[in-house]
Amino acid sequence: MEQTKYLVVGSSHAALEAVTAIRMHDAEGSLTLLTRDTHLPYSPTVLPYVVSGRSPADSIFLRDEKFFEANRVAYKRGSALKALHAERNTAELADGSEIAYEKILLATGAAPAIPPIPGLDQVSYHVLRTLDDATKLNAAIKQSKHAVVLGAGLVGMHAAENLVKAGASVTIVEMAKQLTDGYFDATAAQMIEKAFTDNGAKILTGSRVVKLAPSAIGALLTLENGTTLEADLLLVATGVKPNMDYLAKQGGDVEHERGILVSDTMQTNVANVWAAGDCAQAKGFYSEDKVMNAILPDATEQGRIAGMAMAGDPGLKTYPGGVPLNTYHFFGRHAISVGSSRVPDGGEVVTRYDETSGRYLKAIFKDDRLLGIYGVNEFFDGGVMCQLILRQVDLSAVKERFLADPLTVGRELMSKIWR
Amino acid sequence: MGKSYNTIAFDSNKCDGCGDCMTACATIKTGTDDKARSRIQIVGSETDGFELALCRQCGDPKCVTVCPAAALTKNFDSGVIDWDASKCVDCLLCTVGCAYAGIALDAGTGHVAKCDTCDGAPACVPACPHDALTYITTSRIYNEVGGWEDLFAPGLAGCQGCNTELLMRHTLRRVGPETVLATPPGCVPGMGSVGFNGTTGTKIPVFHPLLTNTAAMLAGVKRQYKRVGRDVTALAIAGDGGASDVGFQSLSGAAERNEQILFMVVDNEGYMNTGMQRSSCTPYGAWTSTTPIGKGSGGMPSQGKTQDAKNLPLIMVNHRCEYVATASTAYMEDLYDKLDKAIQASKRGFAYLHVYSPCTTGWRFPTDQNMEVARKAVETNFVMLWEYNPKDGLHFTHSADEPLPVTEYLKAMGRFRHLSPDQISHIQGKVVENLAFVKQMAHREN
Missing domain, CATH: 3.30.390.30 (FAD/NAD-linked reductase, C-terminal dimerisation domain)
Known part of the structure; x- marks a missing residue:
């Protein structure tokens, strides 16, 4: 069985920071990075700009093969973690092989949360979390005349703006009373809303889709109040949920709620297992309660701490707690x-x-x-x-x-x- | 050895908030005189003092780690964090990552902007009318010297924060392996140059002359090498006590005979190795173990040394040596320049290099403050940096104009803590007198 001192699962900000932190303290210990993605490392945050065409898909990579060679990292793309066997310190991959580790970091990120709307499985829709999603959406936007975006978080709003600029008629459907709920307050949300409506988008806040069905151009959506919308492009951007299926298969020795529960040094309740980034649930800055703070700056912070803790770096400072930080560019x-x-x-x-x-x-x-x-x-x-x-x-x-x-x-x- | 980089340094004591640096930056970077668009931002006020918001070109930059578009990268050749406009998506996350306001939105373009040091010629630096900004290019030395062989043993028994160790390692790296070294009693052999347990602390031939005969013995060794046809650098690294007190007749004799040796004095202003006794280079008013502070006797309180220091380098100028210079480790480019000249001069005749070397143990200051103390000595003219050769005479290598008050230097260490106002004004008076004296010599020699 393949063996490694450090096994890092994931290849985005938290994972990459952990690799850097480990190598700063331990230049030699064997280090393996495992990711289900087949592309070089990239940030989910840049994907809206791949959708808009502003960022060419081949110029967004955060690291290249040379980085992994120079840092003596065994970099395995296209290998998903299927199950974690923490009791015997091994990780089972999708192809059935196993890797034995001394210490493992789970930085597996999140995936789109798909709402349980009847009929959603009958229609074709887009999500935006991976580079392949972005490339597909980029192509679809150019063809779209009538687009509907479910969810007015930052991912949905970014995509909606791209659709508006590409000339489609766009409707944004959001359950909450305002846009960008949880990121910006009502006044700011109104300014954002006005920018969108000034540019021709239609905003339906406090509204939800209750039924979906295939239609001639794509999908027919029925709203709570009975009105219908037809879309040739449907984007589901109603939030994300952490990737942690690999825990469930083993009866869940690793404690998790909305995410994987971690300490102030990003360690889980199980020996030799750490977690960081969008899949981790760590202390918030404003209370001791453990929160999901799935934002890029926090992923780097958590990844750095986890890497230092795994390598035994004495310079480690404990996590101060997550502070929400968001930036948003619109029109x-x-x-x-x-x-x-x-x-x-x-x-x-x-x-x-x-x-x-x-x-x-x-x-x-x-x-x-x-x-x-x-x-x-x-x-x-x-x-x-x-x-x-x-x-x-x-x-x-x-x-x-x-x-x-x-x-x-x-x-x-x-x-x-x-x- | 890691690479070192040039950097823009800011001295808030010299800044009056005029904003000329910001105008210069805005002009070269945006074509406007809009200070708000400058990459360098002076903040603060007359009362609170002025400070700087400027990219620090961090070695481990947070802005780079939070950039989702790979638009920011640390350039390990220049040290600058490069911003790639073609990759940037204007998300502003870098401004959230940086805790130092080093990268910010330029409202004129809608993009972020940061200092790129103008590719090594920052426009803000020459624009400052008060020399509050300097572009430190000393990294050149460290990058070059870092590749040379360290001719001292890795472990030395120096005090923590010792300036002399730094000086020994730099000097031997520069003179190189074709050297024979004399280290008379003092901190240098005390630290281990002559070795432990039958092995030397250097990777070159080293000997341990008496305090009284260093220059004579080294001159003889050099003559023997010449006689057998080997070109070696004959180097002495001696303390101020060994040079200015009991070693002086031998030093003066070798200089007068124009022996082909390089005599470096590490001036820590006392016999620090044996317990911090006063030497003839100890300045007026300084506490040493033989010039203590206390009640004294016969109604005369004891308040430190009662005589002024001997100006040994000026005495050496009066030997008309091939080369005489003063130097400080706080001014490394200057020191290396002089070391190069001294090595060349020692091929023709007597070369003398006097390096002021603050002593954390004997002068009573924290071990991390050595460079600061060395720098303050120069900034107050307590120490002046100059060089002399018979052809060009004496000239300053660092401006002695507009010095800080000498108290800025005195208050940096414990050996002057007891000084009375009278003593301080005596020392300030001597600084002025010394400057006038050296200036006069500079004038006469030129």
């Missing part, structure tokens, strides 16, 4: 959200909105400490804001100036506190 405008949108008891919310410039800012404080900050067309350094949140910096002396100009005041604080 030439940009939105940034850093931190929590929840206003705790005794919290303070400050907003300002300038209609002529379209600049919107919202900040949430508790005891003069920043909890979250959101901007549309208002640029501030997200990384600096995140440090202010993590360090719980007392802003009482500068709060008014901070709200007027978070960019400049944030930089001043940075240069004094952690430069």
Whole structure:
């Protein structure tokens, strides 16, 4: 049986960071990276730009074969993990072979969550999570005249914008009362909605599809209120769920809820098993509860921590907890959200909105400490804001100036506190 | 050995917030004078002081790891984090990743923008009217020297943070294996140059002369090598005590005879190896174990050394040596330049190199502060960097204009902690007097 000291499963941000972290401390230990994907490593986050054609599919790769050679990593593409046998430290692959490991990192990411709508299995639809999905969608968009997007998260909105720009009539159907729920607040969502409707898209929030059936051009959708829509292109973008089927097959010794439960060093409850990235459920920054924080910056952070922990790097600092961080570019405008949108008891919310410039800012404080900050067309350094949140910096002396100009005041604080 | 890179350094003490650097950057990068679009951002105020937001070209950059489009890469040749416009998707995630505001949105283009050091000639640096920005190019030395053989043993018994070890390793790498080395009693053999348990601490011939005869003995060794037709560099690395006190007659004699040797003095201003006694190079007011602080006797309190230091390098100029120079490890490019010249001069006659070498143990400062102390000595003119040869005379290699007050240097270490205002003004007076003296010599020699 093939043996390896470190086995990393997955090939996106968390996995790649773990490889780098392991190699920084252990230059020699045998390291194998396993991925079901047949392509070189890429980021799911870039896929909307492959769909739009902005990023050619062959120029998005985060690493090449040379990287793995130089770092002495046995890189196995197109090999999915079928089952984890943690009790005997082996991983069973889709082809039935097994690899024995000393330490394993599960960075298997997530897959589209398909809603249980009657008839969905009778029609053809698109999802967007892999490069192959993106290439297919890119081709389909060019042909589409009537497109429907289910779900107004960032993946759905990105695709909808591409469809609008390609000239299709586009309808976005979203269960929640607003667009980009969970990423941006109602005011920001309205600005986003207006940008879309100004460009001809149709938005149906607070609405759900109850039935689907094949039609002449593609699919016929029936909404809760009885109206129907016809689509030659249907994109299902109603969220993601972690890839962790390989645990279920073994009775689930590795504890998991919505994701794989991990400690502050990304270790699972089972010896020699770590998890990081979109498949992991780790502590949130705002409470001890374990949360899903499936965003790119957190995947790199978790991957780095897991790699250091696996290699026994004494420089390891424990995970401070996930802070939501999102950026979103729409019709030439940009939105940034850093931190929590929840206003705790005794919290303070400050907003300002300038209609002529379209600049919107919202900040949430508790005891003069920043909890979250959101901007549309208002640029501030997200990384600096995140440090202010993590360090719980007392802003009482500068709060008014901070709200007027978070960019400049944030930089001043940075240069004094952690430069 | 890892590669080192050039870098833009910022001295907030010199910045008055004029913003000329930002204008220069905006002009060259955007064709406008819009400071908001500059890649270098000066923040702060007159009262709080000014600071910098600028890409640090991190060795382990977060912006690169969070880029989903592979548009940012660390260039291991230049050290710069390159941004590829053709791959960037304007997602701004890099700005969320960077905790230092080193990459930000340029509202003029809608893309992110960051410092690329203008391909090694940053426009902001010459634009600064106060020298608050400098482009440090010392990496050239480390990259070159890193490939040379270290002729000292890997383990040496130096104090933590010792400047002399740094100097020994650099110097021997530069002079190379065709060298015979003399190390009289002092920190250098104390650290292990003459070895332990029957083996030497160097990979070249080394001997341990007396404090009194180093230059004479080395001169004889060099003459013997010449007689048998071998071209070697005869190098002494001696302390200030061994050179300026009991070793002086032999040093002066060898210089007067213009012996073909390179005599390097590591001036840590005292007999540090034997317990930090004063030497004739110990400055006025300094605490040493033989110039203590206390009640004193006969009603005269003891407040450190009561005499001024001897200016040994100037005395050596008066021997009209082939080459005389002062140097500091805080100014490595200058030091290497002088080392090269000294090696060449030693082929013709006597070359003398006086290196000021702060001593973390004897001067009482934290072990990580050695370069800072060495730099402050030069910035306050407590130490001046110059060189001399008989043809061109004496000239400064580092500007002595606009020095910081000497207290900036004195307060960096414990051996001056007790100084009274009178003592401080005595020292400041001596700094001014020394400068005038060296300037006069520079004028006369030219």
